[in-house]
Amino acid sequence: xxxxxxxxxxxxxxxxxxxxxxxxxxxxxxxxxxxxxxxxxxxxxxxxxxxxxxxxxxxxxxxxxxxxxxxxxxxxxxxxxxxxxxxxxxxxxxxxxxxxxxxxxxxxxxxxxxxxxxxxxxxxxxxxxxxxxxxxxxxxxxxxxxxxxxxxxxxxxxxxxxxxxxxxxxxxxxxxxxxxxxxxxxxxxxxxxxxxxxxxxxxxxxxxxxxxxxxxxxxxxxxxxxxxxxxxxxxxxxxxxxxxxxxxxxxxxxxxxxxxxxxxxxxxxxxxxxxxxxxxxxxxxxxxxxxxxxxxxxxxxxxxxxxxxxxxxxxxxx
Numbered sequence: 071x072x073x074x075x076x077x078x079x080x081x082x083x084x085x086x087x088x089x090x091x092x093x094x095x096x097x098x099x100x101x102x103x104x105x106x107x108x109x110x111x112x113x114x115x116x117x118x119x120x121x122x123x124x125x126x127x128x129x130x131x132x133x134x135x136x137x138x139x140x141x142x143x144x145x146x147x148x149x150x151x152x153x154x155x156x157x158x159x160x161x162x163x164x165x166x167x168x169x170x171x172x173x174x175x176x177x178x179x180x181x182x183x184x185x186x187x188x189x190x191x192x193x194x195x196x197x198x199x200x201x202x203x204x205x206x207x208x209x210x211x212x213x214x215x216x217x218x219x220x221x222x223x224x225x226x227x228x229x230x231x232x233x234x235x236x237x238x239x240x241x242x243x244x245x246x247x248x249x250x251x252x253x254x255x256x257x258x259x260x261x262x263x264x265x266x267x268x269x270x271x272x273x274x275x276x277x278x279x280x281x282x283x284x285x286x287x288x289x290x291x292x293x294x295x296x297x298x299x300x301x302x303x304x305x306x307x308x309x310x311x312x313x314x315x316x317x318x319x320x321x322x323x324x325x326x327x328x329x330x331x332x333x334x335x336x337x338x339x340x341x342x343x344x345x346x347x348x349x350x351x352x353x354x355x356x357x358x359x360x361x362x363x364x365x366x367x368x369x370x371x372x373x374x375x376x377x378x379x380x381x382x383x384x385x386x387x388x
Contacts, residue, residue: 125307126183126207129315133166140251142314145272147255153271155228157310180314181215183207189310189342192288199288200308200342205306206283213280218321221278223285224249224314228271231257232264232306232346235272239298240290248287250275263295264304278315296348308342 139145146161147153188203204223206212229235240252256270276287296304349357 073213077144097102104155116324126180126185128177129182129337135166141253141273141275142224143255143271144253147271152271152318153256154227155303162193178211178215178376181209181212183209184313187313187340189340189343191291191342195292196346198291198293198344200291201288202311204285204313206285208283215317216278216280216282219316219317219319221317223278224273224316225276226271226273226312226314227268228309228311229291230306230308231267232294232296232307233344234260234267234270234294235291236260240272240274243290260292263297265297267294275316287362293346296346297355298349298351298354300351302347302350304343304346305346306346308344310341 104111121246142162143153143158145165146158150157150161183206184204185207186203186205188205190201192199192201202225207290227235234257235254237252237254237258242248243249244252252269252271252272252274257268272289274287277286278285289377293306
């Protein structure tokens with residue numbers, strides 16, 4: 071009935087109203103109805119969407135220690151002389167203990183929860199960039215806490231035997247301000263092939279700003295000469311890194327630092343696989359023969375060339 075009235079199907083009792091006023095009345099009534107009738111919003115169409123929250127990890131607190139300790143892996147390597155991951159975890163449990171100096175950090179540990187950890191290899195050939203993205207959860211106290219503390223993210227990368235990181239290249243990045251500090255422990259001989267090399271560990275320190283919603287950094291990596299394989303390729307897997315957070319108050323320069331270990335078990339941090347081309351064992355005999363014959367031919371050619379030019383020089387002197 072109302073629609074018929076609005077669009078001229080029915081005539082009300084006040085039909086004696088002039089036509090111009092009648093049209094204005096219809097328009098006003100239509101606008102009033104449109105304002106009163108609720109329209110479904112985009113968020114109301116699916117109530118489950120608004121209720122779903124992004125999951126965040128919660129740091130596994132180990133404890134705190136003095137600020138005089140420059141890096142974690144350096145202390146472990148100097149005292150144990152090896153880089154075993156299980157022994158490194160035991161070392162942290164023994165050396166870094168809870169105390170009054172890290173009480174504030176224990177209360178605010180959830181500030182450094184991560185929502186995701188993304189890793190990928192960039193580049194081509196034997197020289198790549200391992201790009202890691204650490205996304206922090208949006209915590210309301212994050213900005214205030216980081217504004218009152220010096221905070222550093224510490225990343226410890228365990229590199230397998232087929233991959234190494236150049237310490238001189240890392241120091242160049244430190245001098246440019248990309249990292250606060252960077253160190254390589256273990257096998258630092260860059261010339262050794264994979265078969266003769268050992269694992270190495272890289273520890274880098276990254277500054278955490280007050281407006282840091284995520285930390286993105288690139289670690290330059292290089293592949294060693296791999297052993298022979300019948301498939302022509304060898305796969306090297308780089309596991310997830312160990313992540314720590316070191317903070318100390320800005321007011322007291324001598325305050326003890328507290329280390330917060332971020333457990334990555336609940337994160338979607340993925341391992342990275344590097345497919346490196348290598349020699350095929352089937353071609354060993356053919357390559358050896360060709361290389362040997364080429365060496366003999368080149369040596370014979372050099373000897374003949376030397377004899378020829380020496381005789382030519384003597385003839386000119388005569």
